[in-house]
């Protein structure tokens with residue numbers, strides 16, 4: 001893994017490569033890829049010979065496409081990241097439909113032209129910034145034109161989530177990708193894994209003597225993983241209506257956070273060892289049966305409400321949403337991991353749109369002391385909680401009880417806080433880090449094919465049960481709240497409460 005370091009040649013650090021973006025006129029390219037590339041170029045992290053070929057149907061010239069990326073980089077660079085920097089010198093745009101063989105012939109000659117002018121290795125990154133239904137066509141076309149094999153260089157394919165729509169289509173996607181790219185060349189991207197605090201879960205757990213001995217069923221009561229969004233469905237209604245919260249957030253972000261929190265120490269700090277441990281966690285999750293879904297999962301959909309002082313419509317009133325839509329925009333799921341470390345420790349996962357706040361965190365709640373000799377008058381004894389804050393503010397905090405100064409014994413919870421910003425170093429966005437890892441051939445922070453399939457296996461019984469049973473209670477939470485009442489009762493029946501976000 002790249003965190004491990006080591007001495008490398010200039011070609012290995014900044015390999016000259018061509019990034020081919022399928023879907024280059026789309027939202028992801030402008031909002032997330034353009035700023036990431038401009039930052040990497042500004043910081044000298046990519047080769048001076050790095051080239052971009054964008055592909056989409058919209059009719060851009062090369063200059064217009066460069067201006068489009070430049071605008072995106074400027075508009076979507078957060079002020080904390082400084083000025084975005086220029087794009088690489090070589091930026092080309094090819095307009096066409098993925099179904100046209102002729103488009104891929106033009107791609108071939110453009111790629112070969114850039115590569116022969118550059119000399120040296122023919123390194124190619126194919127980035128699928130495309131709707132999932134386009135992947136198969138692109139892979140077939142790349143295979144037919146023999147674009148995915150080179151003698152002098154490497155080939156890497158970056159694939160965006162969702163990794164299919166369900167287990168069957170997830171398997172089919174893997175089959176299609178593997179028909180042209182070996183697994184070693186496939187980089188399934190989940191930008192959460194590029195976040196510093198997410199990578200810090202590894203370091204916190206495996207580089208500190210004090211946490212790992214406590215990281216098990218003897219000391220941990222339960223774990224809560226929350227990904228709360230204050231935004232609504234926005235312009236993504238077309239996709240979201242058929243996806244919903246489980247496909248959009250749980251199949252990737254939430255289950256990724258769970259596997260990193262729950263995995264065993266890997267044998268080595270490298271991609272396959274780490275990914276093998278993550279897969280073992282997914283394999284240990286107790287399967288749901290359709291009959292008992294209500295004991296393990298709760299769904300919700302937002303109605304109208306107030307977010308950040310602004311009135312917002314309910315999900316069913318959003319543009320392009322069915323006024324009788326049954327799509328869940330909120331879910332809370334309880335997960336049992338049947339292994340030695342986690343026996344009897346529930347993991348509660350929740351995520352929703354239009355919640356009161358944008359927050360992502362992992363909260364590890366420890367068991368109480370074995371014997372309480374402080375009287376009730378001493379104040380409320382609250383459990384110790386280790387919180388890993390992932391967004392918007394990245395950091396770690398630990399809650400513990402202290403005595404309030406004075407002659408009466410009174411206990412109060414206090415927080416030991418480490419905000420990541422205190423380190424002073426700018427925190428790179430997830431895409432920047434992950435794109436750099438692709439150029440270095442480091443798959444550690446990417447999802448392996450079997451991992452994506454196991455994640456679908458975990459969720460399929462819930463998806464099936466909810467698809468069969470409409471939700472007459474929808475909408476069941478107001479925008480600006482923290483989800484439906486049913487989600488509170490879901491934890492209360494286990495004698496627990498959601499943490500305040």
Ligand SMILES: NC(=O)c1ccc[n+]([C@@H]2O[C@H](COP(=O)([O-])OP(=O)(O)OC[C@H]3O[C@@H](n4cnc5c(N)ncnc54)[C@H](OP(=O)(O)O)[C@@H]3O)[C@@H](O)[C@H]2O)c1
Pocket residue numbers: 022023024025026027028029031055056057058059096097098099128129130131132134160161162
């Ligand atoms: N946007 C995000 O924040 C985000 C975040 C995470 C993951 N993702 C994933 O990233 C992928 C892309 O998302 P997006 O939001 O960028 O989608 P988008 O805005 O709809 O862009 C789709 C792109 O694909 C192109 N395209 C579609 N069909 C094509 C065809 N037959 N031939 C040629 N070009 C075609 C479009 O070209 P034209 O528009 O020129 O026709 C456009 O450039 C999706 O899988 C999405 O789930 C997106």
